[in-house]
Amino acid sequence: MTRKPSRTSLLCPNCRRLISNDEPLCPYCGIRKPGSGLKNNAMVRGMSDPDLIFKVIIGVNVVMYIVSLAVSMVRGEGIGITGNPLSLFSPSNEAMLFLGASGVYPIKVAGHWWSLVAANWLHGSVLHIVFNMLAFRNLAPFVMREFGTYRLVIIFILGGVASYLVSFLAGVTFTIGASGAVCALVGAALYFGKSRGGAYGNAVYRQVSGWVVSIALFGFVVPGINNWAHGGGIIAGAGLAWALGYLERKRESQRDKFLALLCGVVTAASLLLAVFTAATTIHIR
Template sequence: MTDRQRHSILCPNCNKLISIDEPRCPYCGTGSPGSHFKNNFLIRGFGNGEHLIRTIITVNAAIYLLTLLLYPPTMGLANPFRAFSPSNDSLLLLGATGTIPIDHMNRWWTLLSANYLHGSLLHIVFNMIAFRHIGTLIYQVYGTYRLMILYTLAGVAGYAVSWLAGVRFTIGASAGVCGLIGAALYYGKSRGGTFGQAVYKQVSGWVLGIFLFGLMPGINNWGHGGGIIAGIALGWLLAYRERRPERFFDKSFAAICMVATALILAWAVTSGLYYRIAG
């Protein structure tokens, strides 16, 4: 190994080989590319889109199982839409959102945690199938880091809209999933061409399905609509890969979203278990 190789690193933004002593990457302009922060596992650690999708699905499934364990589930076998439904007590302890948790309990962090809670077996299955399908498209056209940002911020925005609309108690990954759908709508319309038109047409079918599904009682249409609008706006702000590659800002902001999610879910689980055991 040459002396130059021993003192070289891959730029944390563009992955080009550069000297560790460079004050700024000569290829992409990232400042201090050799710093420890810009090379730690948070910036490099979830660059694979499939891995991120599997992680989010796994976390959703784990939280759902915990809601069933905290209190005896309602089987509801006569109504498959309510089969294996966690109790409202479990959902409240683990971070359901709405005017009840926020206005009466000051649990603002539930705007994020509610994206990882589900009200029945079919609820989580449908949402995770949709997330798997649309999430794969999003990381291909926007990138893995922007997928994390879109899912997190659109979910929070969707639930903020539903809170402002007076929805009392709500859960589900659908606000975040609708954000991904909104970003895909923006991509298809903005890109145009054969592929862009195909994406726009396909995703428009998802929007129609969400609208029809929203005619059923108990569906949080405010969260769905807020998520879609937030996804469109974020798709425009973040831009897709053909407009610009993912930069250090995207990677660091995605890391912030991931850390915030981990801390909030850890708090929800820890406090939920404490109150359940203490009660």
């Protein structure tokens, strides 16, 4: 009976370069024990796949939007089908509340502190989610290229949480949407351009500054926009980018990987709690 030869090489789970599986340190990025089973499990490997990260983030937003429509209809509250394109296919406020809308009322009255996480994955109409996902799809590749996959996840999730915390402290009553998290990516790009400097950095900074001005003007012209979340997201994104660093100065580390994984786990738990809360209200009704 012929024994199958053991694997002698693998892709480093951090920098994705080919190395020997018994290396104590990756010779390229310096990660310790790159061949360990923990660092090569499917979940951790998946978080380093850019295409998968994009699909998961957009997919979760789409799924939660569909769930919100379903909850609204099952509760007998209907969905927005009017001539106003801004409110086309809108879940009810009650469905949004139970699924994790954030703000003063959900947090102080209903006690939904987890809404600081869950609200980032909810949207109020079909145009709302389309605009936010298009903005994410345009910004995320740049942030991922300059900061890395794990840091993108951290900036997006923690930046979104910070944006809703700012909204709560500012007294915003009821709010949803991924725009705060998307603005955190804008803040990260703004920091990168200013910090890096040079022709490339200055060009990035000028372009992103234009986006910031556009976001501000849009927020003051269009009613119902949560400007506190947008501003909080931009500031949080810049702060996280400063704290984490970008690849040109510092490679991603095990700390980044662990924090990204933790953000993903907390997000999943918050969304599961949101769905359970909404399902409970349907049962009671």
